[in-house]
Amino acid sequence: MLAAGQHGRPGRGRFEGIPPLLLRAIRAQPSLRYKGAYTTEFRQGPASIRHQEYITREGDRYRIDFPNDSQFAGQVIIENSRERLHYHPITNEIVQQPPRHGEVWERIANLANNRKFVLTTVPGELIAGMRTEELVVSDRAGNLVQRLYIEPISGLIMKRQLFDFVGTQIGYFEFTEVALNPKIEPDTFVIKRRDARVITPRIQLERLCRRRGFHVVFLPPSSGYKLEGASPRNFAGTDGLVQSYLNGNERLWVYDLKGPINANRLRQNAGRDLHVHSFELNGETIVLMAKIDEQTLARFATLMESGTPARQR
Amino acid sequence: MNGRDLDRMNSVDDMIESPEQHSVRKLVQALPEESLSLAWRSSLNEKLLETAAAKKRRNRLNWILRPALGLGLASVLAVIVLFHPSQAPKSSTPDRGIESAIVSDHRASVLLGEVSSAGLNVNEVASEANPQEPDDGLWTDSDVQGL
Numbered sequence: 001m002l003a004a005g006q007h008g009r010p011g012r013g014r015f016e017g018i019p020p021l022l023l024r025a026i027r028a029q030p031s032l033r034y035k036g037a038y039t040t041e042f043r044q045g046p047a048s049i050r051h052q053e054y055i056t057r058e059g060d061r062y063r064i065d066f067p068n069d070s071q072f073a074g075q076v077i078i079e080n081s082r083e084r085l086h087y088h089p090i091t092n093e094i095v096q097q098p099p100r101h102g103e104v105w106e107r108i109a110n111l112a113n114n115r116k117f118v119l120t121t122v123p124g125e126l127i128a129g130m131r132t133e134e135l136v137v138s139d140r141a142g143n144l145v146q147r148l149y150i151e152p153i154s155g156l157i158m159k160r161q162l163f164d165f166v167g168t169q170i171g172y173f174e175f176t177e178v179a180l181n182p183k184i185e186p187d188t189f190v191i192k193r194r195d196a197r198v199i200t201p202r203i204q205l206e207r208l209c210r211r212r213g214f215h216v217v218f219l220p221p222s223s224g225y226k227l228e229g230a231s232p233r234n235f236a237g238t239d240g241l242v243q244s245y246l247n248g249n250e251r252l253w254v255y256d257l258k259g260p261i262n263a264n265r266l267r268q269n270a271g272r273d274l275h276v277h278s279f280e281l282n283g284e285t286i287v288l289m290a291k292i293d294e295q296t297l298a299r300f301a302t303l304m305e306s307g308t309p310a311r312q313r
Numbered sequence: 314m315n316g317r318d319l320d321r322m323n324s325v326d327d328m329i330e331s332p333e334q335h336s337v338r339k340l341v342q343a344l345p346e347e348s349l350s351l352a353w354r355s356s357l358n359e360k361l362l363e364t365a366a367a368k369k370r371r372n373r374l375n376w377i378l379r380p381a382l383g384l385g386l387a388s389v390l391a392v393i394v395l396f397h398p399s400q401a402p403k404s405s406t407p408d409r410g411i412e413s414a415i416v417s418d419h420r421a422s423v424l425l426g427e428v429s430s431a432g433l434n435v436n437e438v439a440s441e442a443n444p445q446e447p448d449d450g451l452w453t454d455s456d457v458q459g460l
Contacts, residue, residue, distance in 0.1 A: 042425045042435040053432045062431040072433065079431055100430065107427065162424050170421065171428035231436040233418060236410040255415055266412040289419060
């Protein structure tokens with residue numbers, strides 16, 4: 001994200017025609033240095049989940065901590081250009097994940113280059129004691145898509161709101177305090193915990209599959225995609241698992257379902273930009289979903305089938 | 314033979330010998346005698362042979378075509394029964410909303426991923442990916458305070 005985590009190294013040339021305020025924010029990314037606290041809220045189903053995080057950032061290095069009264073107290077996340085390490089004190093484990101760098105600012109830049117959207121700049125609110133300018137992203141019909149509040153001198157995004165198709169806020173983050181250019185100790189971006197077990201998202205996936213009674217099916221790293229995480233879901237009464245993968249800035253999702261689906265209906269629902277490939281394995285329905293062509297998804301499906309242990313098939 | 318029978322025979326003889334019968338006999342005898350011509354017999358034989366040969370050919374063709382036709386009909390029937398092209402698996406899965414639920418979940422994940430960025434994302438916040446089962450070997454703040 002360009003604020004709570006303003007990632008990556010913006011390139012040149014492809015940002016022509018985007019508002020100067022956003023351009024400044026994108027160009028500021030590699031040199032941003034700050035400490036701060038922000039509130040994040042997600043709407044999931046009928047409920048809203050809100051929590052607070054502390055962030056320390058120096059260029060493409062991040063550290064996230066949590067307040068003592070938070071349900072996530074003691075967890076630490078460190079991210080650099082190579083990896084993301086997430087320490088869980090309760091299990092004394094460090095989860096090694098692919099970094100999410102670059103993902104978010106690139107999507108914001110894509111919004112600016114997409115003719116479906118219109119970006120306008122208006123004076124913003126005072127946030128965490130700082131003056132901001134507001135970048136409003138709407139569609140051609142004037143429906144609100146996003147609001148970004150940017151501190152114009154540093155280019156730091158102080159607040160970001162996202163809206164659904166009918167204009168309801170579905171998520172936001174907002175700084176409650178921030179210090180620009182503070183002194184940051186070098187060991188801030190290191191996790192030192194000698195007896196902690198370093199585990200991978202694959203191990204987490206295997207645990208989740210065991211608990212939920214799923215076969216362990218995953219996309220092998222030979223695809224170029226690395227597993228980032230997995231979580232259980234219920235889709236209209238059907239139990240499922242969602243696995244998310246990252247390949248640089250490209251994302252891919254794998255849905256593992258304990259029930260059949262109608263592939264044509266799913267394809268219709270997904271629309272033109274999002275591609276889908278589904279198959280059955282061990283009595284479960286596996287769906288691959290990404291913005292990459294269906295032939296590649298079919299090839300990945302073959303990799304998944306061949307990577308599933310024989311005893312499961 | 315009694316007398317009555319003798320009388321009847323005499324009357325029949327009289328009828329045969331009557332002048333009317335004589336004139337008819339003469340008329341019949343005067344008719345020219347016709348004998349069957351050889352050419353007609355030959356053409357009749359040829360026609361009979363041709364008819365027989367055609368019938369043989371038809372029988373042979375029927376012997377081949379009838380089983381082939383039967384086999385063809387059986388094959389078509391088998392294809393219809395086995396593959397039943399009218400029953401494409403279009404509506405094999407009823408619409409329970411699972412497909413739209415998957416796509417909605419996907420869209421929400423993409424959007425909410427932008428809110429979190431470097432921090433916890435919505436899956437990490439709300440799921441079992443954030444384990445709650447303690448590891449006994451880990452010390453806590455209270456252990457440190459007790460030192």
